[in-house]
Amino acid sequence: MSSFKRNVYLKTVPIPQAVETVRGALDRESLVRTQRVASHEAAGRVTAEAVYARFSSPTFHSAAMDGFAVRADDTFAAREDAAVTLQVQTARTGGPLQAGHAVAVNTGHPLPEGADAVIMIENVVAALPDSTAPQSISIEAPAFPWQHVRRIGEDIVATELLFPQGHTLTAYDVGTLLSGGIWEVRVYERIRVRIIPTGDEVLDFTARPEPGPGQVIESNSQVLATLARGLGCEVERVAPVPDVPEVIRQAVTASLDDNVHLTVICAGSSAGSKDYTRATIAALGEVLVHGIAAMPGKPSLLGLCKGRLVAGAPGYPVSSVICFEELLAPLIAWLGRGEAPRRESVTVEMTRKVPSKLGVEEFLRLSVGRVGYKYMATPLGRGAGCITTLSRAQAVTRIPANAEGLEQGQSVPAELMVSRTALERTLVCVGSHDNTLDALADELMGLDTPCRLASSHVGSMGGIMAVKNGSCHMAGVHLFDPDSGDYNMPFIRKYLPETPAVLINLAIRHQGFIVPAGNPHNIRGIEDVARQGLRFINRQRGAGTRILFDWHLKQCGLQSDAIRGYGKEEYTHMAVAANVLTGSADCGLGIRAAAKALGLDFVPLARERYDLLIPEQFMEDPRVMAVMQLLGSPAFLARIEALGGYETTLTGQVMQAGTALGEHGR
Amino acid sequence: MSSFKRNVYLKTVPIPQAVETVRGALDRESLVRTQRVASHEAAGRVTAEAVYARFSSPTFHSAAMDGFAVRADDTFAAREDAAVTLQVQTARTGGPLQAGHAVAVNTGHPLPEGADAVIMIENVVAALPDSTAPQSISIEAPAFPWQHVRRIGEDIVATELLFPQGHTLTAYDVGTLLSGGIWEVRVYERIRVRIIPTGDEVLDFTARPEPGPGQVIESNSQVLATLARGLGCEVERVAPVPDVPEVIRQAVTASLDDNVHLTVICAGSSAGSKDYTRATIAALGEVLVHGIAAMPGKPSLLGLCKGRLVAGAPGYPVSSVICFEELLAPLIAWLGRGEAPRRESVTVEMTRKVPSKLGVEEFLRLSVGRVGYKYMATPLGRGAGCITTLSRAQAVTRIPANAEGLEQGQSVPAELMVSRTALERTLVCVGSHDNTLDALADELMGLDTPCRLASSHVGSMGGIMAVKNGSCHMAGVHLFDPDSGDYNMPFIRKYLPETPAVLINLAIRHQGFIVPAGNPHNIRGIEDVARQGLRFINRQRGAGTRILFDWHLKQCGLQSDAIRGYGKEEYTHMAVAANVLTGSADCGLGIRAAAKALGLDFVPLARERYDLLIPEQFMEDPRVMAVMQLLGSPAFLARIEALGGYETTLTGQVMQAGTALGEHGR
Incomplete structure (x- = not known):
């Protein structure tokens, strides 16, 4: 359907080639000037000429x-x-x-x-x-x-070279300069960056907006501005500009007139009918790169206008970060003669297989923690739209363009986004998600030796498998066994016969129907759903919540075909709630918190045990001991109770076969 | 002689104990408050409470x-x-x-x-x-x-935990906060630091002073201020305060009154008769630590005044940095709930034996580069007085208190002070020093792919041994062989019979007598020195310059005892010049640059070849190739010539046995 009015990408190129193309086209000598600054304020700046000592230090014996x-x-x-x-x-x-x-x-x-x-x-x-x-x-x-x-000159000898050109001055260097009697140094000017968000649908965060349907809070510009400031740039972010070619062009022209070295247009860099960035750059100069062989980040644009660099950053938040970090940060460093930041690399072991597209380098965000003697890495969401995958990641790995993915158990290099110290203090929890884990995460960070909870949500069975594979410190599980009426233990016996592990209750939680606000269909139980032929939205096979629903169906003497939509599956409580919110379904089974999050109503159906499964070998690990300490703290129990939809009568207790729901029974 | 009026150290304690003592004594809950800041400006700040999303992202499918x-x-x-x-x-x-x-x-x-x-x-x-x-x-x-x-909530689900307390917000997190509709976050306030330099002899660098005898340019305060700003502190450095107890006390009291969290008194923390820091802290509060079992850094002081931290940083620049980085930085991080910075660790191989004192942890600054497949580390000066050892270091290693030192060839962990990228671009040169190396260092950093020259000055023979041991990429050598009249080659044949290496001329340089300005004794040759009975200052045995002097003595038909002071040895050209400047000697042999550095006169005596000895295996190394490229550049040769005291007729040429000084002869 090429006759639709759309841009066409230039050939997508690998990242190094994109950077090289721009380096070849930009004349940095004339673009970036030098200036003299006071030595005592010169830390972080890059020398533009050799610096020789004026005085010896000491100047006397x-x-x-x-x-x-x-x-x-x-x-x-x-x-x-x-x-x-x-x-x-x-x-x-x-x-x-x-x-x-x-x-x-x-x-x-x-x-x-x-x-x-x-x-x-x-x-x-x-x-x-x-x-x-x-x-x-x-x-x-x-x-x-x-x-x-x-002796005279022991530290510094007058006339000796203190620093060559192109040297990034440190705090120590400030002492060396002053000791050598150098009051001013010639350095390269800071790189000036202007960031221009665009889009008809975007809301300016400075106005603290309440987004309506179809509206989006614009935040990429501020993320990029913060990253650029971290590189020592002088950064200005302007208010969002609508999707009007003339207005975008005016904004870029103003930036060029203001002697900005790098102008970044946020969003509109793709090939859609309302993507004007490429046309803007082409009108004011030349497009050098449109499209990189990377994911996320493909629709990145690089161009040259009046000798200055103009970039188009993709609209998706992760894409825009990768555009900045992989293309713009190296170019900023090159322009300013500094060094592009580089993360420490560690070897991690993949807990899961990750297929990947040939010919494209993929930046895979990872949740990483040291489990035993290995750094175990679980991939986070791969979508370009989720900024939280960058907030939650401890590391990122690059799947090379010539690879078809990563295997489970494969060791790969990963770039650390947190310090090694932070990594040592990261507790890895894989399994079913529950809101009490959020409360636990918060309390763990308040301890004298803070501990960060990195939790991946793959369901209860995924948690048991993670324990089996040695890829986590603990797993959150809530698996009901209809045959024994017991929770979790029968599954552990079956799937972990050879892994000594301890089962600790985190909380008893309530599951129920998530229904529209006001419960318009007046649902009070499963029978109501079946009788009225309401549209149900189910959870995936193997989910603890689905097993629970099946058991309740059976208790009511109903077959699955009595429930309209039984075959429609979702993978999270939240997705179930979203179906109800948007009217795709009339109800679904889930936890109270999911209903609360979207302003929906909740009809309690059942109580269940949500336990932490912990390999015995980690019970003495300081991170796990910190959890156990909190589970014994009345303040923490009170916090769980306050969430609503939880009971803490078993919290912190070791669960044995048949403990079920304790004295309250089910 | 304990009856001299002096302070007495408290028992020196290991660094971790010193930090722990202060943590136990400080009430950080009441000292450091929280505040609300705009989310878009919150990068680098530490959350003081859990942050939950207000909006989902996206808010719609x-x-x-x-x-x-x-x-x-x-x-x-x-x-x-x-x-x-x-x-x-x-x-x-x-x-x-x-x-x-x-x-x-x-x-x-x-x-x-x-x-x-x-x-x-x-x-x-x-x-x-x-x-x-x-x-x-x-x-x-x-x-x-x-x-x-x-789908709605794909990135963020309203009400979910975005960040726990105690989380240091990143640029990405700014995007997460804004996407979640969080306009403000509660964070811990920045740690406020005031730095008070003290001393009667110190000059305020802000006045751009010319130091007279006995005067010192104060710069430690600015080094510490820069380090503290790097940790995100609000820092004020005040003008130097004289060594008057009342005035120092007033300055500290003002700092306490201004609600500063950490006051650092620079210098005066030792046990000398004019060291008032301890008495100041004791008068206003309590001294918690006086003396740490570390070198440099021993005379560090930590105290508590009105619930605030007051520190005494030692007067030597390296000591003050270690006091800051090892004691104050972890305490600042703890106060602000952040993470103390930690350097990447690499394994390096020591090129030299380093004895060390039992019972004291030593911070040894290292010049490090990758030579072949190893990171080779050469210790820099160990004195606490040399700030340049921090400027020049690529890494630092800790010699544990229970070790008596490091062996040559020993592998030790070292903390990187530069990036791994910078390390890969470091060219290691060990041997005799010459000023043309400074020019080379500067030019190397001006290349498209900058290359950093790390040179250690251990004399020509030291350079040959470094090549033999595989601890450098090249060595600067200027060894004259009186028997053959040749330079360097006879020594290489003798000491490196099995190491294929190439000898490249860097320059022909002039050696001569360094004499007081105006040449008051009218020295024109060795005979003048002997005849007038002038006081000579010699170089150490094995130095190329000494060999040259001996040869010239012999040419004049003189014995060494004809020269007064022949037995007095110095290790560098500069030390020789310093002897002349201070009147300890009337003359010495050295290069023109050393005379020029101290405003002395120079009487040329001889020309010699200063060559670079490069193992054949490194001739294809990009760093060495960069050097070779420069040695063929007319601009670089012009720069060497402009230094004065050099000729470049042989520069860049491969030296063979018998090349001597080429057509100019000797």
Whole structure:
């Protein structure tokens, strides 16, 4: 359907080629100027010329210890059994040190002319006649020349090279510059960046808007602005510009006129009918790159207008970050002669297979923690639209363009987005999600030694498998076994026969029907759903919630075909709630929190045990011990109760076969 | 001599104990408050409470691709040989999607009620009758439910936990906060730091002073201020305060009154008679730690005054940095609930033995580069007085308190002070120093792919040994062999019989007598020195310059005892010059640059070859190739010539046995 009015991508190119193309086209010598700045404020700046010392440091021979300045020659005869006595000459006379004399000095004091050694005060064995202002001192060991003396130029020699050009100055370097008498340095100017959000549907976050249908809070511009500031750029973010080609062009022209080095147009870089970024760049200059062989980030645009760099960042948040970090950050560093930031690399083991598209480099965000002796990595959502995948990630791995994906158990290099310290303090929880885990996550970070909960939501059975594979510290599980009436334990016995593990209750939670606000169909139980032929939305096969629903169906003597929509499946409580909210379904089974999140009503149907399954070997792990400590804290139990839809009568207790719901039964 | 009026250290304690002591004594809950800040400016701040989403993101089901929104049910029959036609309904009507219809959508558009899938425009095979505004579309494949749809809450679910307390917000997190409708977050306030330099002898760098005898440019305060700003602190550095107890106390009291969390008194923390920091803290509060079992950094002071932290940083620059980084930075992080910065660790191999003191942890600054497959580390100066050792270091290693030092060839962990990228671009040069290396270092950093020259100055023989041990990429050598009249080659044959290496000339340089300005003794040659009985200062045994001097002595028919001071040795050209400057000697042999550096005169005596010795295996290394490229550049040769005291007739040429000084002879 090529006759629709659409842009066409240039050939997508690998990231290094895209960067190289721009480097080849930009004349950075004329684009980025140099300037003189005060040395004491120059940390983080890049030198534009060699810096040579003006002064030596020290500028004089000085005492490196408290004690007495002497002529080493005078002390050579001193022995333990043959002390040498030196007359004390006052420093105030200022003259040269006379032979056979000594002058009291403190650390840093200049040595009198003729002195070439300092004897530490601790090694002066007697002072006569008055020890607080002695007229002579006695020593029992010789001083070697220049002993305890900081000699002129020891640190810096006047005229020596302090820094070459192209050097990024550190805090230490500020000390070196000042010590060398350099009050100003010539550096490259900061790279000036302007970020222009676009879109008819976007709302300016500075107005603190309440989004209506079809409206989106624009935040990419601020993410990119923050990243650019982190690189030392001078950044201006302007208010969003509507999808009107003339207006976008005006905004870019103003940026070029304001001597901005890099203008970033947010969104509109793709090939849709309302994507005007490419046309804007083409009208004002030249498009160099349109489309990179990367995912997310494909619809990135790079162009040159009036000798300046103009970029189009994709509209999806993760795409725009990758456009910035992979294309713009290296170009900013190159323009400013700095170094592009690079993350520490670690080897991680994949907990899951991840297929990937050939010919495209994929940036896969990972939830990572050290489990046993390995860094175990679970992929986070791969969609470009989820900024939270970047917030939640501990690392990112690149699936190469020539790979068809990653295998479960494969070791791959990953770039750390948190420190190794943070990684050591990360508790990995894989399994079913529950809101009490959020409360737990918050409390863990409030401990004296904070601990970060990284939880991946793959359902209860996924959690049991993660424990089996050694890829997590604990799993959240709520699996009801209709045959025994017990929770979790029968599944653990079946699937983990050889993994010693402990089952701890986190909470008893309520499941029920999520229904539209006001419960218009007046649902009070499963029979109501069947009788009225209401549209139900189900959970996926194997989900604890579906097993629970099936059991209740059976209790009511109903078959699955009695429920309209039984075959329609969703993977999360929230997705079920969203179906109800949008009218795609009349009801679904889920937890109270999901209903609450979307302003829906909740009809309790059942209580169930939500437990933490923890391999025995980790029970002594400080991260797991922190969890156990919280589960015994009345304040934490109160917090769970306050959520609504939970009971804490079993919380923190070790579950045995048959514990079921405790005294409350089911 | 304990009766001198001096402070006495408290027991020195290991660093972790010092930090723990302060953590135990400080009440951070009441010291550090929380505040609300705008989310879009909150990057780098630490959350003081859990943050929950207000809005879902997206807030509606939206198209993830450009194309047509459809009911998936309507498409199930579509096959390649059985196209399904859907009527196009205009989006403007706003109503629900009618069965058998489709609505054109762009990426990000909301789906009309009833639609549950999007068909990519690329998969629409025909449009009738008008392809730019079709009334119907035709498809040849079914759409599965929710295909190419971003569902409500896909990224963020209203009410879910976005961040726990104690979380340091990133640039990505700013996007997450804004997308979740969070306009403000409660964070811990920034830690306020005031830095008070002290000392009668110190000069305020802001006045751009010219130091006189006994005066020192104060720069530690600015180094610490820069480090603290790097940790996100609000920092104020005040003008230096004299060594007057009352004045120091007033400055600290003012800081406490201004609600500063951490006051740092620079210098005066030791046990000397003019060290008032301890008494100041004791008078205003309590000294918690005086003295840490570390080197440099021992005389660090930590105290508590009015519930606030007051520290005394040692006067030596490296000591003050270690005091800050090892004691204050972790405490600042703890106060602000952030994470103390931690450097990436690598394993390095020591090129030299380093003895160390038992019972004291030593922070050894290292010059590091990758040579072959190893990171080779050469210790830099160990003195606490040299800030340049921090500027020049690529890494630092900790020699544990229970070790007596490091062995040559030992592998030790080292903390990187530069990036791995920078390390890969570091060219390691060990050997004799020459000023042309400075020029080379500068030019290397100006290349398209900058290369950093890390040079360690251990003399020519040290350089040959470094090549032999595989600890450098190249060595600077200027060894004259009196027997053959040749340079370097005879030594290489003798000491490197089995290491294939190439000898490249860097420059011919002039050696001569360094004499006081105006050459008061009118020295024109060695005979003048001997005849007048002038005081000479010699270089150490094995130094190329000493060998040269001995040869010239012999040429003049003189014995070494004809030269007064022949036995007095120095290790560098600069130290020789310093002896002349201070009147300890009347002359010495060295290079013109050393004389020039201290404003002395220079009497040329001899020309010599200064060569680069490069193992053959590194001739193809990009870093070495960069050097070779420069040695062939006329601009670089002109720069060497402009230094004065150099000739470039041989520069860049491969030296063979007997090349000597080329056509100019010696």
